[in-house]
Amino acid sequence: MENLHYTRRTPNESLCLELIMNNRNLSRADLATMTGLTKATVSVIVKKLIEDYLVLETGIGSSSNAGGRKPIILKYNGKAGLSISIDVGYNYINALLTYLDGEEVSIFQKKPITLDEETIKKYFAEIFTSFNEILPKTNYGVIGVVLAIHGPVYNGDIIFTPHHNLEQISFRQIAEELSDYPVYLENEANLSALGEYTFTSDSSSLISINMHSGIGAGIVQNGELQVGSHGFAGEIGHQIVVMNGEKCPCGNHGCLEMYAANKVCFEKFAQIKSMDYVNSVILREYYQNNDPDAVQVVKENCQYLSIGINNLIAHYDPEVIVLNSSLYREIPDMIQQLKGSLKNRFSNKVIVRNSSLNDKATLLGGLVLNLQHFLDVERVKLIG
Ligand SMILES: [Zn+2]
Structure with a gap:
């Protein structure tokens, strides 16, 4: 399926968006200082990010010691879309629907399960149906689905699973047939690391x-x-x-x-x-x-x-x-x-x-992977 959501941003756009996501209380002037870009360039970039619903202007910051107008503070719009993560364990399935700032909308948990193609089809269908029924209205809707696999994944494919023959189950195909969203596969421990990096550290x-x-x-x-x-x-x-x-x-x-x-x-x-x-x-x-x-x-x-x-x-x-x-x-x-x-x-x-995230580390890591693809950002910190 063609990925309609994918956005390729210019490196400067990605950099500014990342800085706005990772820092509270940034103004356009702060962005110019931090990036070394001119204020005019920063203004053009911020205008684009606001038009794309990804950045909001909030309150007024304190004026600089040089005096002058009090700057407008920029804020990442974590409510612009939604993300779905599905953690396929060897005897359980957990799924999480969140906003783009990690705020939970709905959670799905099933245990124990037997790990085979039919079971995956059945529960993936249940997950998409239940999430779609309660989908809040957002600018972008669901930006992607990340499947957490308990085995090595390379370039989005399962390569080898020593304890279970996961490579014989067509996870991606099943998820793509049941939803209109882009689907990404990643190893569950890798996703946990992304979740911990972004949300707890x-x-x-x-x-x-x-x-x-x-x-x-x-x-x-x-x-x-x-x-x-x-x-x-x-x-x-x-x-x-x-x-x-x-x-x-x-x-x-x-x-x-x-x-x-x-x-x-x-x-x-x-x-x-x-x-x-x-x-x-x-x-x-x-x-x-x-x-x-x-x-x-x-x-x-x-x-x-x-x-x-x-x-x-x-x-x-x-x-x-x-x-x-x-x-x-x-x-x-x-x-x-x-x-x-x-x-x-x-x-x-x-x-x-x-x-401190426990089972949610992997699922929140799925959100981070979705953000990396959708926003074209690399390092995201969304603590607190
Ligand atoms: Zn071994």
Whole structure:
């Protein structure tokens, strides 16, 4: 489908729009100072952005110390359109409809699901129908749909999924047949990193680690998502931490996610206790009661993950590492244990914390990707 919404902006337009989005209380004069453009050029650009409904003139700022007229303040119009994100997990589907500033309009959650073509068709149809029924009136309507995939994605295509054969489900085609919107695919951990970067952090370098059945990371450096040459950047679950270790579906042995994924932790504990099912809440209850098996399983998880994180820090030296794991969320103690295991000299400057967005990190990252395509901007900060 031809993407009718796509806007190619001039670099100066993109730059001005980005600055208006990322800073409160900017005037035309501030923009001229920050960009080095002439006031006349800035005025032309701002006029275009206002005509495109993306920038609003709000209140009056304080006059400069040189006196003169009080400047008009420019503001990003986050209500000019809407964005849809769909997170397709291995046993759940979450979808979010938001305005372009991240304000939630509607949310869709389904769990458990079986991950196959028919199920995806059924729930995608439900998502689009329910969202379209309540779509608020905006200048642009829905600017795009972002599908979060739990496996590597490169140039918008799924390339390899070790635990589930996602590449055999035509996610994009299904979404395109059910909607008139542009559809983009991206790896869920990459999207989480974009969500954290834009909505929770003022850092320019951040790594977001998502732990479910596998472990993936999204890496943002100097405001840019690092996807690598083949889409495998951030596949930290497949770094080898044990020589000749457990066989991983990726083909290697001893991959981190064979030792530190939430699923592995739950299965190990279930096996020790002869239980059918374990999740983060159940494990937390045992841990809080000082059950020695729970304490041991948790400790091992932290130790293995700390090896992975130590490697990440050595490679990328980020300002912040954000963890998105139900396990670390339920047992915040694990963050402290993890930090305790990160003992080398360069890792003590890195902030390691739990996500405050939780499941919404990926979905809000979808909004950021939509904004990057629609507005032709790269680095967006929409905190608070
Ligand atoms: Zn592997």
